Amino acid sequence: MSIARKTHLRGLTAAVLAVMLAASGAQGQGLRQPDFPAFNPDAVPQQGEDGALFNLRMSDTRRPPEWFLAIYSGTTMGTYFYVASGICRVLERTFTEHRIHCVPLRSSGVGGNVTLMNEGRAQAVMVQTDTNYYAANGTRPMPAARSGASLYNETAVLVVSKASGITSITDLPGKRVNLGPEGSGTRSLWMDALKANDIALSDLGEVFGATQDSNVLALCDGSIDAFASWIGHPSPFIQSAVSRCDAQILGMWSDGTASLVDSQEFLFPQTIPANTYTNQSQDVASYGFKASLVFHRDTPDYIVCNTVRAVALNADLFREQHPALSNFDPSEMFAQGNALEFHNGVKIFLASQNCPEVDFEIKDPR
Template identity: 25%
Template sequence: MDIRRVIGAALILLAAGSAVAQEGDKTISKTTISLGTATPGGGFPLFGDNFASVMNAADPTLVIAPRNTKGSYENIPLLEAGQLDLGLVAGEPAYEAFKGIKRPVTHLKILVAMYSSPGMFVVRADSPYKTIHDLVGQPIAFGAKGSGLPVMSRFILDGLDLKQDEDFKSIYLDHAGDGPAMVLDGRAAALWGAGSGWPGFTTMASSPGGARFIAPSAEEIVRVRAKHAFLKAMTIPAGSYPNQTAPIDSLGSWSFILARADLPDDIAYRLIRTLHGAESALCKKQAQACETTAANTLAAAPDPALIHPGVMKYLREIGVAK
């Protein structure tokens, strides 16, 4: 075989996302799966790194390769263009894509439900703000550009007859990790975020002066759900953040790992089977990831038809789906 054929064969192998590795006397063929996350400092990169670490350890034939992106709103078109195999997508952008809201209906599929994301604000403990309406007119860091967090807050605020960019001095971050510093030094009155173990909230709650969370009241939760029923009532358990001694009721949605529409069924099947066997290991890595389970995927999906066929095959085999 001449040198041109050798180079050509190598290029084909790389294009297919495959690699070979030597393990003892065995040659193992590996499948590389690209995973779009979000900007550094946010919850998606943290989850993506933990997910990849656990999955790669559990299945030596897989190489999950996380990649920082601008977040949900970049991951969706990258998946649709075939430039990513998997992408982390927040519930609201996923909902818009599946429903064709402000864009064509997507053909992407759900690989697995990641975790529930109840939304809320955090302020410094010495802040005078106690309710969402107290924050009206204040500079608020709503999250990174391109991420799903600002979309969630927009839906929730709309349910309270508030406009995110008119009733607040909205700040959209270049990097998710910039938010806590802006609140701590006074450039922002509050930071919006979601879920248990979210890095920005952990930073705020761990700060010397402490922090306080602001979530919708029980009456406000009812009002929001009357207008946007796809948002679900959720609770952040006590102890999810330093010095958080009581549970916090709010509302939000499930985030998903979405797969490109043409991800082969056998690859999706291998991924969910590997994840199912590694759920406890992922839970030990990250408390929030304890919700990343095969069973939760079926429960959280807006419609079972949106779940990847390879995943559904496995869910039927283990008795989760009919």
């Protein structure tokens, strides 16, 4: 007895997909792949293209094949956890098409996700496009990692006090700015942005190195004039600054920033749409990253193909899962931010506009 699964791709054309595929992974293909730990992912049973390989007899002796996906994301307070949960929600709603169970897993963030991938413990992780890029060129290797898709923008936003007189990043000289702790990702991004705009640390009125969770309080009590974040929007964190002390939302686009974006393949011009935040009546021009889904190369093609397919074909459902996904555009999933070679499951989706047909045969394990 079997249940034939029949699927039909909607929306993306073959021509567009072919262009996306040809443009991807150019940097990663020529690298020598070093040895890396065996693939032994957390939280899922052993499985292959034909489904999970259960070692114990199921109480239900007539069990159709099924597959399992666990996505390492970030802290439960962060956007990555909710985006991974959103992917799993889409797979849950479309379960009868593919029979893939999905669970989001907490992690310490991008750095922890890279470690988990390199230890062979992760099927899939959330990272930023700079991590994807530096893995592809060998600067920060993830030899077993393969691109899955870019999912949403993480856009730079400059948040300033109303009394500061700041209208752009070029107005920062003489102002009190929290750049984040030395050695942090935020500090590194700040240094790149300041350098691109010919602003030295000595040009600032006062430099603070407090953690990001201090920003709203410091801005609203008058201790600083400005802070910046590279995040998905809308962000409750940013809205709290607007609501508490009428903070102003600015982009970080300038002639200098444009040159920075042109010089870095993992950065892109981006816009925070009008009315994303209270009293923000116009679009805000800025720049930023993409948040990317990356798979271990040994994650079954079947799982990867059906995961990206489900998200691409159920864009409205995916957008509902978190405010940061409200502007999700499936046409950009494979077009930006995927410096690592695409996973073979993604290549199957791009080349065929579909995933392999499967007969969900009910198997008797006896």
